[in-house]
Amino acid sequence: MGREEVQGMIRPILLLISMLMLCALSLVGLTGCGETQATETVERADIITIDEMRNFGRLERPVVLFPHDLHTQALAAEGKSCETCHIKMENGKYAPLFKRVANTDYDTVMNLYHDACIQCHKETTGDKTGPVTCGECHRKDAKFISTWTEIGFNRSLHYRHEQANMEKCDHCHHVYDEQQKKLVYVKNQESSCRDCHKKEKIDNRLSLEQAAHYKCFGCHLENPETGPTTCAGCHDKQMQMDIKVVEHPARLYRNQPDYTYLSPDDAELVHAKLPVVNFAHIDHEQYLDKCRTCHHETMKACNECHLLDPGEDAVTTVTLQQAMHDMQSKHSCAGCHAEKKSQTQCAGCHALMEQGKLTDHACTICHSGPKPDELAKMSTAARTRKPAGRNMEKLSFRMKDIPDTVYIGRLSNKYEAAAFPHKKIIEKLMTYIGDSKIATYFHGQEDVVCRGCHHHTPVGETPPLCESCHTRPFNEEDLLKPGLFGAFHRQCLGCHEAMNITEPSDCVGCHAKKAGN
Amino acid sequence: MSTSRRNFLKWLAGAGAAAAIPKSARAQHDHFEGYPDSYGVLHDATLCVGCRSCEAACNEVNDLPKPEIPFDDKSVFEKIRRTDDTNYTVVNKYKDGPPPKGGVFRKFQCNHCKEPACASACFVGAFKKTPEGAVLYNADVCVGCRYCLIACPFNVPTYTYNKALEPVVMKCTLCHPRVKEGKLPGCVQACPMEALTFGKREDLITIAKERMRKYPDRYVNHIYGEQEVGGTNWLYISGEPFEEIGLRTDLGVTPAPELTSGALAMVPVVIGMWPVLLGGIYVISRRKDIIAKKEKEEAVADMKAVTTAEGDDRVQKAKDQAAKQQEFAIKREVKKALEEAAKAKESEAGEEGKS
Numbered sequence: 001m002g003r004e005e006v007q008g009m010i011r012p013i014l015l016l017i018s019m020l021m022l023c024a025l026s027l028v029g030l031t032g033c034g035e036t037q038a039t040e041t042v043e044r045a046d047i048i049t050i051d052e053m054r055n056f057g058r059l060e061r062p063v064v065l066f067p068h069d070l071h072t073q074a075l076a077a078e079g080k081s082c083e084t085c086h087i088k089m090e091n092g093k094y095a096p097l098f099k100r101v102a103n104t105d106y107d108t109v110m111n112l113y114h115d116a117c118i119q120c121h122k123e124t125t126g127d128k129t130g131p132v133t134c135g136e137c138h139r140k141d142a143k144f145i146s147t148w149t150e151i152g153f154n155r156s157l158h159y160r161h162e163q164a165n166m167e168k169c170d171h172c173h174h175v176y177d178e179q180q181k182k183l184v185y186v187k188n189q190e191s192s193c194r195d196c197h198k199k200e201k202i203d204n205r206l207s208l209e210q211a212a213h214y215k216c217f218g219c220h221l222e223n224p225e226t227g228p229t230t231c232a233g234c235h236d237k238q239m240q241m242d243i244k245v246v247e248h249p250a251r252l253y254r255n256q257p258d259y260t261y262l263s264p265d266d267a268e269l270v271h272a273k274l275p276v277v278n279f280a281h282i283d284h285e286q287y288l289d290k291c292r293t294c295h296h297e298t299m300k301a302c303n304e305c306h307l308l309d310p311g312e313d314a315v316t317t318v319t320l321q322q323a324m325h326d327m328q329s330k331h332s333c334a335g336c337h338a339e340k341k342s343q344t345q346c347a348g349c350h351a352l353m354e355q356g357k358l359t360d361h362a363c364t365i366c367h368s369g370p371k372p373d374e375l376a377k378m379s380t381a382a383r384t385r386k387p388a389g390r391n392m393e394k395l396s397f398r399m400k401d402i403p404d405t406v407y408i409g410r411l412s413n414k415y416e417a418a419a420f421p422h423k424k425i426i427e428k429l430m431t432y433i434g435d436s437k438i439a440t441y442f443h444g445q446e447d448v449v450c451r452g453c454h455h456h457t458p459v460g461e462t463p464p465l466c467e468s469c470h471t472r473p474f475n476e477e478d479l480l481k482p483g484l485f486g487a488f489h490r491q492c493l494g495c496h497e498a499m500n501i502t503e504p505s506d507c508v509g510c511h512a513k514k515a516g517n
Numbered sequence: 518m519s520t521s522r523r524n525f526l527k528w529l530a531g532a533g534a535a536a537a538i539p540k541s542a543r544a545q546h547d548h549f550e551g552y553p554d555s556y557g558v559l560h561d562a563t564l565c566v567g568c569r570s571c572e573a574a575c576n577e578v579n580d581l582p583k584p585e586i587p588f589d590d591k592s593v594f595e596k597i598r599r600t601d602d603t604n605y606t607v608v609n610k611y612k613d614g615p616p617p618k619g620g621v622f623r624k625f626q627c628n629h630c631k632e633p634a635c636a637s638a639c640f641v642g643a644f645k646k647t648p649e650g651a652v653l654y655n656a657d658v659c660v661g662c663r664y665c666l667i668a669c670p671f672n673v674p675t676y677t678y679n680k681a682l683e684p685v686v687m688k689c690t691l692c693h694p695r696v697k698e699g700k701l702p703g704c705v706q707a708c709p710m711e712a713l714t715f716g717k718r719e720d721l722i723t724i725a726k727e728r729m730r731k732y733p734d735r736y737v738n739h740i741y742g743e744q745e746v747g748g749t750n751w752l753y754i755s756g757e758p759f760e761e762i763g764l765r766t767d768l769g770v771t772p773a774p775e776l777t778s779g780a781l782a783m784v785p786v787v788i789g790m791w792p793v794l795l796g797g798i799y800v801i802s803r804r805k806d807i808i809a810k811k812e813k814e815e816a817v818a819d820m821k822a823v824t825t826a827e828g829d830d831r832v833q834k835a836k837d838q839a840a841k842q843q844e845f846a847i848k849r850e851v852k853k854a855l856e857e858a859a860k861a862k863e864s865e866a867g868e869e870g871k872s
Contacts, residue, residue: 354731354732355731355732355733355734356733473701473706474711474714476716479714479716479720479721479724480724480727482711483711485708485709485711486708486709486710486711487711489566489709489710489711490564490710490711492617493566493617493618493710496616496617497617497618500615501617502615502616502617503616504616504617505616505617505619506616507568507589
């Protein structure tokens with residue numbers, strides 16, 4: 001057979017094959033096995049991604065997004081129970097997997113879903129039944145967007161559960177007893193759930209997800225009306241916000257000290273230089289809504305994990321110093337305190353200061369406890385005694401020494417001098433400070449308030465003129481420092497902006513226009 | 518303004534210039550990196566309060582005609598303005614906000630590119646980049662072709678159409694004469710918030726970075742103009758994404774002249790071929806749309822010389838001109854494509870002949 005003859009035969013064959021393939025494709029399309037394109041997406045908090053087949057290898061089809069609440073509602077309306085989809089186990093609880101206790105093999109699991117889902121959808125009559133073709137479940141582009149939000153216990157929610165459980169802590173809290181080979185409750189050993197229950201299941205220790213659903217959801221299901229039994233009830237952001245909040249819940253007590261010193265571990269105390277830090281644990285419990293905010297999930301003391309000099313065996317390489325002073329972290333002392341500065345009442349002064357930097361005199365404000373060698377000699381009882389501490393009385397300020405009104409007219413040209421209500425502003429700031437425990441603590445020195453505007457200068461009764469540093473128009477040797485013109489406007493407007501002060505709203509609000517301008 | 522006019526001439530002389538800011542040793546490159554000690558302005562949009570003092574000062578120092586709407590009238594912010602034949606700069610409002618700042622503003626004026634497109638487009642050399650940083654225009658040699666208007670990626674130069682006898686191009690001079698006298702640019706001196714900082718371009722970049730370091734939450738981490746179109750002497754930092762304060766972010770970092778060089782190199786040779794040159798410039802200003810499809814499409818379009826009946830004239834013109842520009846800019850690629858296409862055709866024809 002010549003080459004040309006072969007080519008002549010191949011062409012019609014190829015044509016035939018391609019036509020057959022086209023026919024096949026169109027048939028697939030007609031039977032609905034092509035993936036359907038979503039028209040619009042719906043936000044739901046109850047979306048479960050069914051990708052169980054991953055356990056047996058690569059997925060052949062797109063995952064199925066399953067709106068769980070939608071199904072429980074539909075079943076409830078028909079008087080059907082959870083058992084329609086979940087097997088009731090010997091202990092009376094439902095197996096979390098769909099119609100099975102464990103994954104067996106590829107075909108069984110696949111058929112389980114296909115047969116049960118499609119059959120139920122076919123049997124269910126009415127408008128609102130589910131899809132029965134492949135592509136309607138296995139969609140290429142998502143029909144749902146999951147708005148699932150993690151939920152954790154805050155103090156209010158914990159308190160409400162304490163009340164509901166008649167303070168029977170063992171309903172939820174337990175530790176595993178190696179000898180008895182069972183879960184037991186030990187008083188004052190309570191920790192957070194996620195201390196033991198991690199993201200994944202380890203041996204017979206359940207994952208956090210499994211544990212939470214067994215305990216929380218299981219209890220809610222057994223005792224209807226006590227708590228949510230739907231996905232959205234716990235995991236919808238809006239519904240979380242609607243959860244009733246107890247304003248002043250009772251203290252969560254597990255033998256923690258009221259007062260203590262933040263210090264390195266006793267073994268490392270010899271290496272410490274600064275006096276240790278007075279810490280009112282009892283007060284901070286009120287400021288924060290979770291123990292986890294500071295303690296992570298462990299509920300251990302800081303210095304058990306964070307060391308001054310972590311060796312190779314250390315739990316974490318984050319040193320004690322870093323853990324306490326990291327300005328970027330919301331869990332460290334300094335980071336959390338820095339966040340408070342962004343409050344409107346504080347931001348007038350603090351927004352203009354460099355972010356993420358401790359002030360020069362900050363060390364001794366916290367490190368005001370006993371010296372490390374003194375602490376080493378102290379008994380546990382002495383260490384947890386309420387310290388004499390700083391004078392937390394309202395600040396006494398030499399108000400008589402400060403000027404009432406300051407006229408800023410150094411640059412007056414087109415505008416008259418601005419009358420600056422100096423005393424009024426300080427009085428206002430003092431009120432804000434007086435109302436806040438943290439502000440009173442950190443503004444204890446008389447000149448701290450002045451430093452808001454008279455920064456960097458040692459404040460006496462007459463601070464130096466602004467132009468001592470801020471030159472006119474500006475210092476070309478130090479372009480980082482604003483000139484006098486900019487310094488005035490940035491300070492005033494910057495403070496007003498940060499404190500949401502909308503008056504005065506234009507130039508003449510501060511300084512009247514001169515005639516002829 | 519009674520603010521003392523310090524002698525900035527010493528900056529120009531290089532004595533004691535910004536000693537506080539350490540300078541890194543300058544790297545040596547083969548390509549033009551811009552004048553090393555040129556000056557510029559840093560505009561910090563987070564500080565701008567839209568008082569329009571800069572507009573007023575610019576008007577005054579440049580003896581420009583008094584506008585109908587006075588400079589303290591904030592009603593101008595109702596729409597986004599651009600410079601016209603009566604001004605060198607305008608301030609625009611991009612977001613509303615409560616007093617005292619009243620929103621997000623940005624000043625618009627010539628950015629004084631390190632390698633200006635206007636200068637490279639001008640075949641009589643009416644634009645000149647000075648070592649001090651300003652891009653200056655010389656009306657004496659200008660022939661009024663207005664290529665500069667088209668070439669500028671920022672739409673800055675404007676034309677005095679109303680002057681019948683001696684129309685000129687209007688644009689900011691970075692107050693070059695004032696700077697030479699040792700004064701600050703008018704706008705910089707007038708800014709009450711010092712949202713405008715005048716200084717050596719290198720120092721301005723250091724200042725911008727320092728502000729971002731000190732207040733990371735306040736700024737978008739980018740200095741607009743540091744790299745854009747090869748770098749500009751007017752720099753911007755902002756708390757809002759730059760495209761939201763009217764600054765194009767699609768311009769790339771290649772200096773405009775580099776892009777036009779293919780077309781412009783031909784100017785002396787084919788000085789009569791105006792459409793070709795215009796095409797080159799048109800392509801630069803519409804670069805984003807065209808570059809995306811570039812090469813293959815254009816080459817094929819050119820090869821086939823298909824003139825579709827549909828589409829308006831403007832689009833068609835752009836396509837043709839773009840195609841022509843390709844001949845110069847990517848001559849080799851086109852040739853290659855042509856050759857390959859021809860080869861392919863040949864072999865295909867050969868195959869068909871065989872079967």
